[in-house]
Amino acid sequence: MQSNSKELVLDRQTIQNRVLEMGEEISRDYQDQELLVIGVLKGAFIFMADLIRAISIPLATDFIQVSSYGGGASSSGKISLVNNPNSPVKDSHILLVEDIIDTGLTMQWLVNHFIDQGAASVRVCSLIDKAERREHQTNIDYLGFAIPKGFLIGYGLDYDEKFRNLPEIFHLILETD
Ligand code: IMP
Ligand code: MG
Numbered sequence: 001m002q003s004n005s006k007e008l009v010l011d012r013q014t015i016q017n018r019v020l021e022m023g024e025e026i027s028r029d030y031q032d033q034e035l036l037v038i039g040v041l042k043g044a045f046i047f048m049a050d051l052i053r054a055i056s057i058p059l060a061t062d063f064i065q066v067s068s069y070g071g072g073a074s075s076s077g078k079i080s081l082v083n084n085p086n087s088p089v090k091d092s093h094i095l096l097v098e099d100i101i102d103t104g105l106t107m108q109w110l111v112n113h114f115i116d117q118g119a120a121s122v123r124v125c126s127l128i129d130k131a132e133r134r135e136h137q138t139n140i141d142y143l144g145f146a147i148p149k150g151f152l153i154g155y156g157l158d159y160d161e162k163f164r165n166l167p168e169i170f171h172l173i174l175e176t177d
Contacts, residue, residue, distance in 0.1 A: 003175050004159075004172060004173065004174055004175065005173045005175065006153065006170035006171060006172055006173060007170055007171045007173065008168055008169075008170055009147060009150075009152065009168075009169045009170055009171055010145060010155075010168060010169040011168050012167050012168055015050075015127075015144075015155060015168070015169065016050070018144050018145065019047070019050045019051055019054055019127075019144065020054045022051060022054065022125065022142050022144060023051055023052075023053075023054020023055045023056070024054070024056075025142060026051075026055050026095065026125070026142060027055050027056045027057050030057055030059075030093065030095075031057060033093045033121075034058075034059075034060075034092070034093060035055075035057065035058075035059040035060070035093055035095060036059070036060045036061075036062065036087055036089075036092045036093060036094050036095070037051075037052055037055075037059050037060070037061050037062075037094075037095045037097055038061075038062050038063065038064055038085055038087075038094055038095070038096055038097065038114075039061070039062075039063045039064075039097045040063075040064055040065070040066070040096060040097065040098045040099070040106070040110065041063050041064065041065040041082075041083070042065070042156070042158070042164070043098070043099030043100065043156050043157055043158065043164075044097045044098050044099045044127075044156060045063075045156055046155050046156035046164065047097065047099055047127045047144075047155065047156050048061075048097045051097060051125070060087060062085035062086060062087040063083070063085060064081075064083060064084060064085050064110065065081075065082040065083040066079050066080065066081055066082055066106060066109065066110065067079070067080050067082050068105060068106050077105065079105060079106060079109040081113075089114055089117045089118065089119050090117060090118040090119070091118065091119070091120045092119055092120060093119070093120050093121045093123075094114050094119045094121065094122045094123070095123050095124075095125055095142075096110055096111070096114070096122065096123070096124050096125065097125050097126075098110075098124065098125070098126045098127070099126070099127050099128065099155075099156050099157050100126065100127065100128040100129075100130055100152065100157060101124075101126045101128070101129055101130065101134075101138055101140060102130045102133050102134075103133050103134060103135045103136060104134050104135060104136035104137060104138040105135065105136050107124060107126070107136075107138045108136040108137065108138050111124065111138070123141040123142070124138065124139060124140050124141050124142070125140075125141065125142035125143075126140050126142070126143055126144065127144040127145065127155070127156075128144060128145050128146075128147050128152065128157075128169075129143050129145070129146045129147070130147055130148065130149065130150075130152070131146065131148060132148045132149045133149075150171040150172075151171065151172045151174075152169055152170065152171060152172070153166065153169070153170050153171075153172045154166030154167070154168050154169045154170050155167065155168065155169050157169065159172050
């Protein structure tokens with residue numbers, strides 16, 4: 001039988017403070033540009049909601065959905081496009097918002113996808129960098145937290161579509177007995 005326990009990694013205040021700082025930095029950097037913020041579904045939806053409210057300049061929002069993880073905690077190693085944004089991408093300044101970068105496969109694919117479509121610029125904002133399993137080189141322009149390892153849940157991050165609603169971020173500990 002499998003029973004799960006969790007250990008707190010980032011509390012609400014810590015997340016909120018960092019998100020506010022990131023919003024300020026993004027607002028400064030894009031002062032003179034038209035910004036299109038594209039969230040990577042589903043994991044980024046909670047972070048993105050807080051982040052855009054911390055950005056003080058005008059911006060447009062959209063979402064993209066790709067799938068790489070089958071359902072559990074391990075990657076399938078392949079990316080497929082599930083939903084493309086409706087917004088015009090050509091000549092836009094795009095900020096990709098992601099919950100977590102693990103192997104880097106998803107983000108590398110996404111950056112290339114938007115460059116191929118003629119974006120004027122593509123930058124990456126990720127709440128978490130889990131560098132231990134990095135296989136595909138990815139530049140993170142705006143990073144919330146570096147958390148080297150473990151499987152994380154909460155604040156949008158799921159395990160099998162569950163736990164996204166937790167306001168804090170936890171390490172999920174899978175125990176088999
Ligand atoms: P990558 O392609 O290996 O970088 O994986 C990126 C995607 O895998 C993220 O957008 C998440 O959806 C998912 N993922 C990776 N690590 C975790 C984790 O610790 N918790 C929840 N989802 C994860
Ligand atoms: Mg994700």
